[in-house]
Amino acid sequence: MKKPIIAITMGDAAGIGPEIIVKALYYKDVFEKCRPLVFGDANILKRILPIVNVDVDVHPITDVTQATFKHGTIDVIDLNLLPADIPFGQVSGQAGNAAYHYLATAVSFAQKKWVDAICTAPLNKEALHLGGHLFPGHTEILAHLTHTEDFSMMLTTPSLRVIHLTTHLGLIDAIASINPERTYKVIRLAHDTLVNAGFTHPKIAVCGINPHAGENGLFGYGEEEEKLLPGIKQAQLEGIEVSGPWPADTLFFRAGRGDFDIVVACYHDQGHVPIKVMGIEDGVNITVGLKGGIIRTSVDHGTAFDIAGKNIADEKSMLAAIQAAIELAPK
Known part of the structure; x- marks a missing residue:
């Protein structure tokens, strides 16, 4: 090659x-x-x-x-x-x-x-x-x-890849803008980008919006069920290996040790903070979906x-x- x-x-x-x-x-x-x-x-x-x-x-x-x-x-x-x-x-x-x-x-x-x-x-x-x-x-x-029109920011370090549903929006506006269509599109972007790069079956994990990914309605107002799950299920029906929503406080550790190839973050700091902590000198900003x-x-x-x-x-x-x-x- x-x-x-x-x-x-x-x-x-x-x-x-x-x-x-x-x-x-x-x-x-x-x-x-x-x-x-x-x-x-x-x-x-x-x-x-x-x-x-x-x-x-x-x-x-x-x-x-x-x-x-x-x-x-x-x-x-x-x-x-x-x-x-x-x-x-x-x-x-x-x-x-x-x-x-x-x-x-x-x-x-x-x-x-x-x-x-x-x-x-x-x-x-x-x-x-x-x-x-x-x-x-x-x-x-x-x-x-x-x-x-539809593109996303991906961040990478040697041990972690993250793609974002939203980036430069305040937290309230970011959560309001998330919907099943956007969730599906970003999962699809992540999958297609990694497949084109040579990954055979990329493993994708989606972060929850609320603490503990809502814990069955205990936290938040059902955002995971309303905004994330339909997009995840649509991607799964198309054969994409995606799971979640997972609690963010453990997901990035799991991804860093190799359980997943990429994490879908819901908002700016949710994705940026672990990237910066795990490798600020080696962090790279990537535009995908062009x-x-x-x-x-x-x-x-x-x-x-x-x-x-x-x-x-x-x-x-x-x-x-x-x-x-x-x-x-x-x-």
Whole structure:
């Protein structure tokens, strides 16, 4: 089986994205597992080399067929949108516009099956808006570019995967928005994503909303029976190996030891807290459900303008995001 081609978008050039990409692609084992292809500006990456003291070549190209995919060479689809001396650590509409186009180009390559997954370095929302692209972030841009309405956030560490029914909503609004259709759709997304990644029969567990998953009506107002169980049963009828709702206070321990391949969390903190506790440095944010089966992974931090260009940024999250892209790329 050929190693997957992973599109790595440079993000905001004024932030730490270019730096962590160069550092990550200095590791030989990255090339042993995948074929990395950067989408960005070659002159920005060349500027980074003496700052991080890394001895590699930057190879500007316009087409996948021109890539070498050799350790010691960074192949970059060179959009040539920015001057090499753009200031580090400053919000720039020019950099925000470039970050949008790096991502849009990577998406077009993924839609044509020229790359197998996308891994994104961070962008800056203010810069993005100044550049004329009024999106909250990567996820919304990806949904727009792929014409996707139903998608979800997946978080992973080396020992745990979590997918969310809701994310950035207050707790009351989150619970109100959960319904059987959404429950079913997210279970289906989790199943299809893992099957495409090579899991034969992924085991899925759904968290309860209330303490002890409601304990047969003792806690809450029957939310598990009303909002979760019909979606679980529909998925089961289609042959999906899903169970629950389970009490959240024990479910994540069980998933972490290998009883389940992925957990469906009902709201933001229910899923994020165990991920952060079990592996904050190795946590990866993943967008699943994009049309065309496109998988996008992301570093779990921002542009860090305060340390950009100072050789301080740690590449661990980028390495984890690349590894997640390799694991989830359609097989």
